[in-house]
Amino acid sequence: MEALDLARWQFGITTVYHFLFVPLTIGLSLLVAIMQTVAMRSRDAVRKDAWTRLTKFFGSMLIVNFGIGIATGLVQEFQFGMNWSEYARFVGDVFGAPLALEGLAAFFLESVFLGLWIFGWGKLPEKIHLLTIWCVALGTTASAYFIVAANSFMQHPVGASLNPQTGRAELDPDKGGLFAVLTNITTLAAFPHVVAGAWLVAAAFVTGVAAWHMVIHHNKAREIGLTTEEGAAHDTQARTVFRPALRFGVIAMFIAGLALVISGDLQGQIMFKQQPMKMASAEALCETQTGADFSILTVGGPDAFAQDCSSVTHLIEIPNVTSFLATHTFDSTLQGVDQLQPQYQQQFGETVTDVHGDTHQADYRPNLFVTYWSFRLMIGLAGFSAILAFWALWITRGRGENARTSGSNLFRWFAVLAIPMPFLANSAGWVFTEIGRQPWVVVPNPEDPTVHLMTQQGVSPHGSATVIASLVCFTVVYGVLAVLWFGLMRRAALKGIPIPRRDRKTQELDTPTLSFDY
Structure with missing residues (x-):
């Protein structure tokens, strides 16, 4: 493989790997902030205690995910x-x-206030402590905005000109x-989609973990017996702690x-206007059509999506x-891949010179197979969350004394299976976004196409051996981090929330405190 191919593989792998942690941090910081807000505003002691313990429980996993996300993000930028x-x-x-704004205004904001939130339990005033986690949520969201703004410039450059001398x-x-870069129409459209995807990741995570523990406590209560003190405690844990958390996650998913x-x-x-080649490839729309159909299933012949x-x-x-x-009309005409290719060749040239000075035939078509199927995976994998949401609502229906919990092990394992699906859907969406704009690393703006750069013109002019060496190093580092992350997250999720025990002498509930110590 050439250095260009290796560099693209390395950046794609490390970026997708890093982005596994990003949406969970963005979404979970907001959900944990809402949990703590509910706890603080609750006047009922039992409800307040339940939501406080939920805040610490899911907050412990937020801390682990945040730390690993920092490590992978810093290395990836090199x-x-x-x-x-x-x-x-x-x-x-x-x-x-x-990127500088993301580091200075957002990253430090979330890092500083996360530290205050972790070590401020019982030390800061309640409202000030609540403010710290909301600042974390604001910081993670602001980080996403600045990163999306940087990426959107690559998708649709605005606010800049090409200096012919340099x-x-x-x-x-x-x-x-x-200002134009930060208010790019591509940014304003992409940012809500990215953040909503992060919310779905976190909501599915909260729902899945809560479902696991709700089913376990429900079954233990029936196994021991609801008339016993221990059985009643498990039933209360399922009803007053994990059932509300599950339904909270479902609402967030909707x-x-x-x-x-x-x-x-x-x-x-917007993409149909700015990057028609990407969207035509996403639909395997080869020929220009009026009233273009939406492809549910398209296959390739011997050349497999040439x-x-x-x-x-x-x-x-x-x-x-x-x-x-594309246009909210059923009879609009959309250009196909085979018609767009000669148009791009006429506008930007039939050949391209790479960083080594070699000339190649210019092909402005992305990988059709990857673009087509990543778009469908993005949509299809998100469907697991919809199934989980409706199923969870059904088995926990009812209010007050009629509120139900479930002991279905099938539901418990499906909830766990549904947790990684929004992660994969987010990754598929980014694969579609980045592969679909190939062969451009900076896509020309149709209204001002002076600023553009092809991928083979943006790579470093060194050999394959250098990229292979760095790829091996990244693989080792990220492999270690993957094992560490999974172990810590699994341990935190399975740990659950301790059941309050009643002191036999005083008959008062002794609520165990949760530790962030890992």
């Missing part, structure tokens, strides 16, 4: 200088600004400068799902839906 030095040289004056993209005050649909629809319409669409066969389609998704 690749800009190692493997993509020409890209960094070309766009560094623009790309560096939102050959670099530079912020241009006449075009809005940094809100996240609605936000994903609305933001995804808006983002899709980029020239020669072997693509549409098996199952929904008439006119792709045109509706």
Whole structure:
């Protein structure tokens, strides 16, 4: 493999790996903040105690995930200088600004206040302590915004001009400068979609973990006997602690799902205008069509989705839906891959010169197979959350004394299976976003195409051996971190929440405190 291929594999692998932790941190910080708010505002002592313990329980997992996310994120950024030095040289004056804001304004905000939240239990005033976790949630969300703004510049460059003397993209005050970068229409569309995806990840996580413990306590209560003190304690734990947590996660899933649909629809319409080649590839739309159909299942022939669409066969389609998704009209005309390719060649050239000075035939089509199926995986994997949400609502239906819990082991294991699905859906979405814009590392803005860069022009001009060496190092480091993360998260999730014990002498409940010590 050439250095370009290895560099792309390395950046793709490390980015997807790092992003496994990011959405859980973004979403879980908000959900934990809401849990603590509910606890603080509760006047009922039992409810207040339950939500406080839930806050600490899920907060312990937030801490583990946050720490591993920092480690993977810091290491991952080194690749800009190692493997993509020409890209960094070309766009560094623009790309560096939102990254600096992310580090200074957001990352330090969340880190500092997370520390105050961890060590402030019982030391800070209750309202001040609550404010610290809300600042963490604000910081993680702000971090996402600045990162999305940086990425959106690569998808749709604005606020910058090409300096012909230096050959670099530079912020241009006449075009809005940094403000235009931060208010890029692509950013404003992508950010709600990214955050909603993070909420879905965290909501599914909370629901899955709560479902696991609810079923276990429900079954233990029936096994021991509801008339015994211990059996009644397990039943209370299922009803007053984990059932509310499960339903809280379900509500969050519904809100996240609605936000994903609305933001995804808006983002899709924008992408059809800004990157028609990406969206045509996402639908395996090879030929220009009026009233384009939405592909449910498309297969490839002997060449398995050749980029020239020669072997693509549409098996199952929904008439006119792709045109509706693009323009909200069923009869709009959408360009196909085979028509867009010669247009790009005419506009940007039939050949491209790479960093080594070699000339290649310019192919402006992304990998059709990856683009098509990553788009469908993004949507399909999120369906597990919908099944989990409706199932959870059904088996926990009822209010007050009629509120139900469940001992279904089938539901318990499905809830665990559903936890990683939003993680994978988020990763598939980013694979679609990044692979779909190939061969561009900075996609030309249709309204101002002067700032653009192809991927093979952004790679560092060194050999394959250097990239292989760094890839091996990344693999070792990330492998160790993966084992560490899974072990700590599994331990924290299985630990559960201790059951309050009644003192036989005083008859008062002794509520165990949860520790953040790992």
